[in-house]
Amino acid sequence: MMLAYMDRAAAAAEPEDAGEPAAEAAGCAAATDFGGLVSAMPAAVVRPASAEDVASAIRAAARTAGLTVAARGNGHSVAGQATAEGGLVLDMRALALSRRPQMQLVGCPVAGGPCFADVPGGALWEEVLHWGVKSHGLAPASWTDYLRLTVGGTLSNGGVSGQSFRYGPQVSNVAELEVVTGDGECRVCSPSSHPDLFFAVLGGLGQFGVITRARIPLRRAPAQVRWARAVYASFAEYAADAEWLVTRAPDAAFDYVEGFAFVNSDDPVNGWPSVPIPGGARFDPALLPAGAGPVLYCLEVALYRYPDDEDKAAAVSRMMAPLKHVRGLEFAADVGYVDFLSRVNRVEEEARRNGSWDAPHPWLNLFVSVRDIADFDRAVIKGMLADGIDGPMLVYPMLKSKWDPNTSVALPEGEIFYLVALLRFCRGGGPAVGELVAQNGEILRECRANGYDHKAYFPSYRGEAEWARHFGAARWRRFVERKARYDPLAILAPGQKIFPRAPASVAVQL
Ligand SMILES: Cc1cc2nc3c(=O)[nH]c(=O)nc-3n(C[C@H](O)[C@H](O)[C@H](O)COP(=O)(O)OP(=O)(O)OC[C@H]3O[C@@H](n4cnc5c(N)ncnc54)[C@H](O)[C@@H]3O)c2cc1C
Numbered sequence: 070m071m072l073a074y075m076d077r078a079a080a081a082a083e084p085e086d087a088g089e090p091a092a093e094a095a096g097c098a099a100a101t102d103f104g105g106l107v108s109a110m111p112a113a114v115v116r117p118a119s120a121e122d123v124a125s126a127i128r129a130a131a132r133t134a135g136l137t138v139a140a141r142g143n144g145h146s147v148a149g150q151a152t153a154e155g156g157l158v159l160d161m162r163a164l165a166l167s168r169r170p171q172m173q174l175v176g177c178p179v180a181g182g183p184c185f186a187d188v189p190g191g192a193l194w195e196e197v198l199h200w201g202v203k204s205h206g207l208a209p210a211s212w213t214d215y216l217r218l219t220v221g222g223t224l225s226n227g228g229v230s231g232q233s234f235r236y237g238p239q240v241s242n243v244a245e246l247e248v249v250t251g252d253g254e255c256r257v258c259s260p261s262s263h264p265d266l267f268f269a270v271l272g273g274l275g276q277f278g279v280i281t282r283a284r285i286p287l288r289r290a291p292a293q294v295r296w297a298r299a300v301y302a303s304f305a306e307y308a309a310d311a312e313w314l315v316t317r318a319p320d321a322a323f324d325y326v327e328g329f330a331f332v333n334s335d336d337p338v339n340g341w342p343s344v345p346i347p348g349g350a351r352f353d354p355a356l357l358p359a360g361a362g363p364v365l366y367c368l369e370v371a372l373y374r375y376p377d378d379e380d381k382a383a384a385v386s387r388m389m390a391p392l393k394h395v396r397g398l399e400f401a402a403d404v405g406y407v408d409f410l411s412r413v414n415r416v417e418e419e420a421r422r423n424g425s426w427d428a429p430h431p432w433l434n435l436f437v438s439v440r441d442i443a444d445f446d447r448a449v450i451k452g453m454l455a456d457g458i459d460g461p462m463l464v465y466p467m468l469k470s471k472w473d474p475n476t477s478v479a480l481p482e483g484e485i486f487y488l489v490a491l492l493r494f495c496r497g498g499g500p501a502v503g504e505l506v507a508q509n510g511e512i513l514r515e516c517r518a519n520g521y522d523h524k525a526y527f528p529s530y531r532g533e534a535e536w537a538r539h540f541g542a543a544r545w546r547r548f549v550e551r552k553a554r555y556d557p558l559a560i561l562a563p564g565q566k567i568f569p570r571a572p573a574s575v576a577v578q579l
Pocket of ligand 1: 102103139140141142143144145146147150151152161190191212213214215218219220221222223225226227228229230274275276278279280281562564565
């Protein structure tokens, strides 16, 4: 049964009672997202309490000319991907919060046997973490940096972090999905049952179905993490070390490898102060080599420590010994596993305090092949962005072989590719948002003009030709076929602007 269904026209006609302002507020929140650059008012926000509610909303849309449906996770997209102008927005958090118990442990027949979590599509990864660790001492292997994102939202994109090189992205860490497709049918799919639907939905940008439940494999949760950073003055040395680390055999590998570019200055947001691990040593710029340029690089690694393990400090020092970073500019600390995974919450708190959390976020995320990353660094990071972007510039490698080619995600050609995440936070007095959006466009044009092997992550394109170029001919053909199979009226995820809603004359009775 639907908990709330508020049509704007109906709301306007009704007297002002206690429920109305809340529903209007929900409509407004659903009209935009974390990016704050797009506004698309829905006709109604639906709060489903079950997969059947999701199916009812989709069937209602199928019967109504022009009506579309967008699942909204936590609205952390940056280009309106979870909006539905004049359509229905499904508040997937409502589905997660109404389910009791919210998560369920599945499997674990014998100690050490396979274990899974059955979680609602609208659960936050943070909720999965706390439930898994506190209740069972278990946790998923693959994370995002920030955990206040929903399971359905990241599985519709990819879900990457420093664990991806070793454990695969989140789309490689799913055993089963419950999905309501665009024809209003609820199906359970997995690599062995309805595999085409399963892989279509993973990285499928919400185009093929609404994920109402996901079964996530669990492993023993580490107790602690040895977390370390090391500074480089040369991109070539940084990249060589990062690539060496992500291609090491599992018994010699870190559990987490990331890294970022930063400005060679004392700027509190863009420069040296952004490097030290909280509570650790301070950055001594006197240790930088004389010829260091305007942009520096910081490798970030972590090694898990399980309850019976000995201290990992010595192991991490040993593993970092062959690296070519600037001696003396390394930072390390032991932190709890949950604290480590929750580290971006501190960034959120500070951004909320200084107002930049609620300001627009003209972010750009790219995957750039190893073949072209040095040129990209020269032209874009050291070229256009040498003064920083008032936020992290993540640049770290991962491996294509950890991604299943059957999913809908589009990746560069090379086995090693870098995530480049330009996570701009707008501070008062900085460049106008329009200029930053224009600069993102310029970066994309630079990639195309130079023929860089790259793909947008969280792509935002307008029109079929751009989407076809994004996917490449064969993958685009498969994407279109899957759309026709699972959402023939193009009801779902209209905010991605890939397929126009089919006209009423094509409507089928569902
Ligand atoms: C501060 C911050 C940090 C981030 N860090 C990372 C990171 O480290 N790694 C990373 O990979 N990403 C990261 N992201 C990006 C994040 O993965 C995307 O924003 C993603 O869209 C998830 O956000 P969401 O759950 O709010 O989904 P939404 O933005 O609400 O939705 C995203 C898309 O998925 C669809 N969708 C949502 N739920 C469902 C569902 N249940 N079924 C089907 N389709 C659905 C929507 O219709 C929409 O098209 C970060 C974002 C922010 C704001």
